[in-house]
Structure formats: C-alpha cells, structure tokens
Amino acid sequence: MKEAEELLDELNNAVVLGDVHKARKIAEQLVNRSVSTRAALERLTEAMQVVDKKYERKECSVTDVVAAASAMREAFKVFEPHLQVKPVQVVGKIVIGSLKGNIQGMGKDIVAATLRTAGFQVVDLGVNVPPEGFVDAATQEKAQIIAVSISVDETVPFLKELVNCLHQIKARNKVKIVVGGRAVSEKTCSEYGVDAYAKDAWDCVKKVKGLLLHKQHHE
Numbered sequence: 078m079k080e081a082e083e084l085l086d087e088l089n090n091a092v093v094l095g096d097v098h099k100a101r102k103i104a105e106q107l108v109n110r111s112v113s114t115r116a117a118l119e120r121l122t123e124a125m126q127v128v129d130k131k132y133e134r135k136e137c138s139v140t141d142v143v144a145a146a147s148a149m150r151e152a153f154k155v156f157e158p159h160l161q162v163k164p165v166q167v168v169g170k171i172v173i174g175s176l177k178g179n180i181q182g183m184g185k186d187i188v189a190a191t192l193r194t195a196g197f198q199v200v201d202l203g204v205n206v207p208p209e210g211f212v213d214a215a216t217q218e219k220a221q222i223i224a225v226s227i228s229v230d231e232t233v234p235f236l237k238e239l240v241n242c243l244h245q246i247k248a249r250n251k252v253k254i255v256v257g258g259r260a261v262s263e264k265t266c267s268e269y270g271v272d273a274y275a276k277d278a279w280d281c282v283k284k285v286k287g288l289l290l291h292k293q294h295h296e
Contacts, residue, residue, distance in 0.1 A: 084107055095145045095148050101151040101152060104117070104155035107156075117156055124149065160191060162195045172218055173192070175226040177205055178231065185201075188226065200218050208235050209238075209242050223254050224257070225255070226258045255284055257274065
C-alpha cells in the first residue's frame with residue numbers, strides 16, 4: 078500500500094497535469110486512509126500555485142489552467158464533506174471573490190467552504206471580480222468583510238481601487254478587507270491599507286473572527 082505522503086504527491090501531480098479522473102481517484106484513496114483533509118487541501122492549493130506560476134511564465138495556456146482547476150475541483154468535492162473547522166460564535170457576512178485578472182478560483186473556493194463550515198454567511202462572487210464589484214456586493218448584502226483572493230502578481234495594485242471605492246461611499250470603517258493568495262503577504266496590508274492577510278483557509282477563519290470581534294467591540 079502506498080504511503081500517505083506518496084499519495085499526496087500523486088494528488089499534487091494529477092492536479093498540475095489537469096488529470097480530473099486521477100485527481101478524484103487519489104482523493105478518494107486519501108479519504109479512505111483517513112489522511113488529514115487539511116493536509117490534502119494544502120497540497121491542492123500548492124498544486125494550483127505551481128500552475129499559476131507556470132501560467133505567469135507563459136509555460137502553460139489558459140486551457141491548462143482550466144484543466145488543473147477542474148482536477149482540483151473534483152478532488153475538493155471528495156474532501157469537502159470531511160472539512161473540520163471549529164465553529165465560531167461570532168456572526169458575520171463575508172463577500173469573497175478572486176480579484177480582476179485572477180481567472181482561477183480554487184484557493185478561493187476552499188476558503189469559502191471553510192468559512193461556511195465555521196458558520197459564517199458567505200457570498201461567493203466567483204473569479205475576475207473588478208474592485209467595484211466587491212464594493213457593490215458588500216453594500217447590497219450588508220456584509221462586514223470583503224475577502225479577496227489574488228494569485229497573479231500584476232493584479233495586486235487593483236486593491237488600491239477597492240480601498241478607494243470603499244472610501245468614496247464612506248464605508249471604509251464599516252467593511253474590513255482580508256486578502257489571501259500567492260501574490261500577497263503581510264506587507265500588502267501596509268502597502269494598500271488592507272486590514273488582514275490570511276495565509277490559508279484556516280487562518281482566514283481566525284482573521285475574520287478577529288476583525289468581527291474587534292468591530293463589535295468598537296461599535
């Protein structure tokens with residue numbers, strides 16, 4: 078029998094190659110072996126980061142990215158029912174999406190599912206969302222948090238537009254912004270005036286909870 082680590086490597090490769098059937102099969106084997114869902118989802122995210130980098134270096138096409146995302150989505154369907162997150166007591170509504178120029182939303186999908194499992198209301202806007210799209214949705218949905226996924230380096234500056242849009246409608250104090258994805262870091266927060274950076278889905282649950290508690294405390 079294959080070791081869990083070996084299966085995780087195979088899962089990573091299947092996603093990078095866009096092999097949907099193989100990705101699902103390996104995911105099922107991992108679930109049957111009771112391998113940590115968190116470890117498996119981290120490998121899926123890493124695989125998509127590899128694909129993102131290859132796409133940026135023009136080593137693969139949009140078709141390859143779509144194939145990899147399909148493989149990841151199939152594997153994720155297998156893992157999703159096994160997601161374990163400690164439920165939070167704080168109530169909040171989050172608008173989430175991949176920022177304009179980011180065409181692959183699998184990391185974002187994992188974060189959205191994890192936030193829902195934790196008990197938050199989540200409105201998923203999909204991929205390639207313009208800055209004003211986030212703001213319009215947050216206003217319409219009366220959301221307290223905007224969560225932005227960014228994996229393509231050159232799209233990071235759109236965050237400035239997002240922050241400005243919130244300032245224009247005088248909602249910057251009411252709505253907090255969390256960013257995540259390969260192209261951002263803690264440094265992005267200070268550069269663009271963003272409230273928090275989340276390194277993964279579980280960290281995002283923690284950061285959102287912290288922002289909502291802080292917000293309630295100051296109201």
